[in-house]
Amino acid sequence: MARNTRINLFIATFILICVGTVMIYSASSIYALERYKDSLFFLKRRLIFLSIGLILAILVMSFDYKKLRKWAKPLLAFSIALLILVLIPHIGREISGARRWFKLVFFSFQPSELANIAVIIYVADFIARKSEYIKTFWQGFVPPILVLGGTALLIVVQPDLGTVLALGIVVFIMLFVAGVRVSYLLSLVLVSLPALYILLFSVPYRRMRMMAFLNPWADPKGSGFQVIQSQVALGSGGLFGVGLGHSRQKLFYLPAAHTDFIFSIIGEELGLLGTAGVIILLIIFIQQGLKIIKNSADKFGYFLSLGLVLIISLKAIINIGVSCGILPTKGLPLPFISYGGSSFIFDMISVGILMNIARTGEYP
Numbered sequence: 001m002a003r004n005t006r007i008n009l010f011i012a013t014f015i016l017i018c019v020g021t022v023m024i025y026s027a028s029s030i031y032a033l034e035r036y037k038d039s040l041f042f043l044k045r046r047l048i049f050l051s052i053g054l055i056l057a058i059l060v061m062s063f064d065y066k067k068l069r070k071w072a073k074p075l076l077a078f079s080i081a082l083l084i085l086v087l088i089p090h091i092g093r094e095i096s097g098a099r100r101w102f103k104l105v106f107f108s109f110q111p112s113e114l115a116n117i118a119v120i121i122y123v124a125d126f127i128a129r130k131s132e133y134i135k136t137f138w139q140g141f142v143p144p145i146l147v148l149g150g151t152a153l154l155i156v157v158q159p160d161l162g163t164v165l166a167l168g169i170v171v172f173i174m175l176f177v178a179g180v181r182v183s184y185l186l187s188l189v190l191v192s193l194p195a196l197y198i199l200l201f202s203v204p205y206r207r208m209r210m211m212a213f214l215n216p217w218a219d220p221k222g223s224g225f226q227v228i229q230s231q232v233a234l235g236s237g238g239l240f241g242v243g244l245g246h247s248r249q250k251l252f253y254l255p256a257a258h259t260d261f262i263f264s265i266i267g268e269e270l271g272l273l274g275t276a277g278v279i280i281l282l283i284i285f286i287q288q289g290l291k292i293i294k295n296s297a298d299k300f301g302y303f304l305s306l307g308l309v310l311i312i313s314l315k316a317i318i319n320i321g322v323s324c325g326i327l328p329t330k331g332l333p334l335p336f337i338s339y340g341g342s343s344f345i346f347d348m349i350s351v352g353i354l355m356n357i358a359r360t361g362e363y364p
Contacts, residue, residue: 006358009288012281013351020337021046027250027265028258042339053345057352065356072125079118082111083154100158107341112155112163119151120307123171127178128300134179141184162330170310174303213328227325229254234267241271258339260331263323282316292358301357308350
């Protein structure tokens with residue numbers, strides 16, 4: 001049973017990665033040729049990221065995942081240090097007003113992706129260590145919330161609110177499942193709402209995104225342009241799509257066609273059948289992830305797998321929701337499919353950890 005779960009998880013992930021690789025080339029080739037004089041530019045980098053991710057995924061599968069517990073605090077401290085360093089001019093790389101990346105040899109590393117996994121590992125270890133105190137306020141609730149708050153603050157400053165919201169939801173669900181009092185969680189949510197409102201509406205570009213989400217046609221050539229073009233792409237595909245490689249929206253109409261809005265290009269080129277296929281594969285991935293959670297051999301493995309499945313699921317839901325216009329633009333990639341370096345690599349590492357946990361799970 002454990003072997004079947006690992007095989008199904010691997011197959012779903014493998015097909016999603018293959019679909020992503022093909023669609024990245026289709027969505028980016030013309031843009032890459034125009035900007036970099038090489039239509040294979042993004043495809044080549046995707047294959048490099050795939051190689052790195054595969055090596056790291058195999059590495060994390062090769063040792064007992066329980067050993068991650070002793071690295072929980074050092075890994076968290078290291079990720080926080082990177083989040084601080086990336087904010088320093090001339091160390092962190094600034095793109096379009098956001099300072100989220102370190103420029104490495106051939107790709108940009110985003111420390112917030114490492115912070116996601118580091119916080120999830122820390123919270124899973126904390127719950128396993130402090131399970132008898134989890135219902136208490138000072139010993140069971142405050143420590144993980146302080147860690148989440150400090151990490152979130154550093155990521156918001158970059159700024160990257162989408163990642164903070166996704167990570168916050170994951171940690172809240174982990175704590176809720178662990179048995180933290182609902183009154184503590186609800187109180188924190190209520191206290192956080194004014195801050196969230198300020199973050200959304202006091203920053204001009206976020207306010208424009210919210211307005212575009214509520215009514216994109218109020219400014220069809222400005223703030224609403226991306227959402228409208230995304231919906232045009234999805235609508236143009238019909239049932240079977242216009243054909244692989246024949247998207248019109250990728251011809252400099254739809255911004256971020258190979259990254260944040262690749263789902264729209266899939267809908268245009270492969271139609272409803274293509275997008276439904278991607279969603280079904282993601283559902284299979286989540287279903288196998290739930291089996292791993294349910295049959296985890298220990299409490300740490302249970303909450304670690306819960307956090308990893310949640311973060312990947314949330315990113316997928318938010319990305320698809322944004323592409324369809326039912327959620328405000330957040331800039332989160334579609335796991336295994338969108339073009340990206342650190343996000344793609346850490347998603348593959350997460351799969352490696354999940355398969356590691358599945359290998360030692362207690363299956364009927």
